Amino acid sequence: MTDTIKAESAEALVGERLEQLLGGYDPSVEPQEFWGRQYDLGLAWVQFPEGFGGLGVSPKYQSVVQGALEKAGAPTWNRELNLLGIGMGAGVLAAHGTDAQKAKWLRPMFTTEDMWCQLFSEPGAGSDLANLSAKAVRDGDEWIVNGQKVWTTLAHIAKWGMIPVRTDPDVPKHAGITYFIVDMKAEGVEVRPLYQITGEAEFNEVFFTDVRVPDEYRIDEVGAGWRVSMTTLMNERVAIGSRAMPRGGGSMEAAIKAWKDYGHADPAARDELVQLWAGWEALRLTTLRANQMRKAGTPGPEGSTGKLAWADLNKAITAFTVDLMGWDGTLYPGGYVLHRPTEFESEGSPQRNFLRARANSIEGGTSEIMKNIVGERVLGLPGEPRVDKDLPWKEVPRG
């Protein structure tokens, strides 16, 4: 079959399935039921194989699907609701999972019946993730997991967790890791809120004490966990990096509001405001350009700078916004109330956003690690010499 014929038949297939999904669309249908039908028709992630929520066609048709859903007013917020599952877990299962694993997990993930979380960071393994020490020991057809994970988003709501653990301490760190899906409701899993700088607990600490995980829940080979973790992180960066934003949107909106509300006119402050505005706009244009290049199949370095730039700018803009508020900036409306939000809270007072922004250059890869990645993978600079590379993991100093 030539590429043109392939493309035409793919387009026709997507169109036909969309017609089945949206023809006579009834807005009173429960979102979860709708998402189930979307999955069954192969329109969840079109590039996946048939039977697993896809049609085996080019991923570019997904934007056709999204466009049609939005136009019809159909629910599309499952991805945001279950971001760690749909945004990251699905890609991991597609690349490394068995058909049985895909069949078990993909559908309820897509419908949000089963929420997902990602159990990566540990108290002793942050930037150096491969140094992780939570461990699993084989016991017949099961594995017994012990250890602690930290900074886990939505762990208290999630049904399933993606977890790399150490299964062989006698080999160098990257080689001794195995990746599992763990039942967060299983015996021995304890989830505690981790209160942060703002008083909220968006994240959790998760303790595993003799948690039994069936071997069927292992993703890919024993010892292949580092590779699977990299797939997870790559999906994460795409999920974070490609978010579009309107001009002057996001935290810049609050800065402009404060500028106007507090009647500022000082030329030095005006220059600072516009400098931040310009940086924010250049970031927005770069995101647009990166998305266009990715869609055109010619991605370049513009796709790798977004998170770094965003973290610095968001910190600067939220700090400047509080500056514009003068004495009001010294207040904290509502006070610090220790609480546990039930979903992502992106809105808040300028003071809260100022504090929350400090995490931007830490979460999802610190800016230092991001700069190493950009320097080495994008610019091709040589890596840092690593003293722990060839040592058995158990002999590497840590603390």
Place this chain on the structure above:
Amino acid sequence: MADQALNVDFALNEAQEMLRQTTRQFLADRVPIDVVRQLADAEAGFDEKLWEAGAELGWHSLAIPEEYGGAGYTFAELSIVLEELGRALFPGPFLSTVVMAADAILTAGTENQKQAHLPAIARGERTVGVALFEGPRGANLDDISMAAEPSGDGWVLTGTKTNVVFGQAVDTILVAARTAGGLSLFLIPSGTPGVSHEAVPTLDPTTKQAQLTFTNVSVGPEALLGREGAAGPVIERMLRLAAVGLSLDQVGGAQWCLETSVEHGKTRFQFGRAIGSFQSIKHRCADMLVEVEHARSAAYHAARVTGHEEELVIAAPLAKSVCSDAYGHVAGETIQILGGTGFSWEHSVHLYFKRAKSTALMFGDARHQRRLLADALGL
């Protein structure tokens, strides 16, 4: 304020890719850095043969309509050439002739003036210097005070214009002056009696400048570009296009600096390691990449909205402020990464560093651009 940003298509089509390749190849073959240095040492500062060769490649005609001897493309095509010229440090009055004057003639000129000048510009047979300001702060219309008095059916111009880029070498001058009717533009041959020029040494040796003195310069009615007193908006548009053109030059130069830093990081060894393996160097390079990519986005966006004035009032100062800051910083970092070599006369990076500062200050620096941007945004 344009809340709804105009979204442009950034991808290059096949013809545009081809244009970039042929332009880069031509510059590599014909204008390598040794040639740039030779021209920088000469008084004219540019080579007419290279100028004509560039025109033969079609650079000059890209954004000129076909009816005036051009290729009828858009600023998006021209922008590719401008970026490559910046990367190669190409010396010559390209910005003033092809970007500024050509657009002003197209926007404001009479049919006769368009026929008289645009085909000549497209063929590379005309060089135009833009003479707007009269002192070091020149960036606004208020900074223009030279007078033009009516005389017979023509005009008499008297006054001094500073910082005319390549003013010592161009054959035509586009000069702004005030008449009873207001701000006006005149297009006159450089050799007109009463026009004298004095070349001034420049920080950036690839961008020559002259001070022009007009002593009772008598010109005919055909010298007035378009209508008397109507030049304000024309000059403002010219300044915006200059900002866009310089931004592209800056992106090209900044990209060269980044590549030079990275290459040095891979090949320079100290303490038994390539210095690019040290995070102090690697992280600087990553920061430079962020700056260059942001500058590129802002400049490419601006180059694609030159036909939409209400978006251009935002896009042009945005691009010039972002690109000026980026180029200045990236060129400075490159000197630092190169160490002693970067400070030497022998290495080319100083030419980029100088062009970065010069292009940043020309036609309104980054702070000035941010004032324009704040005004456009209603802040």
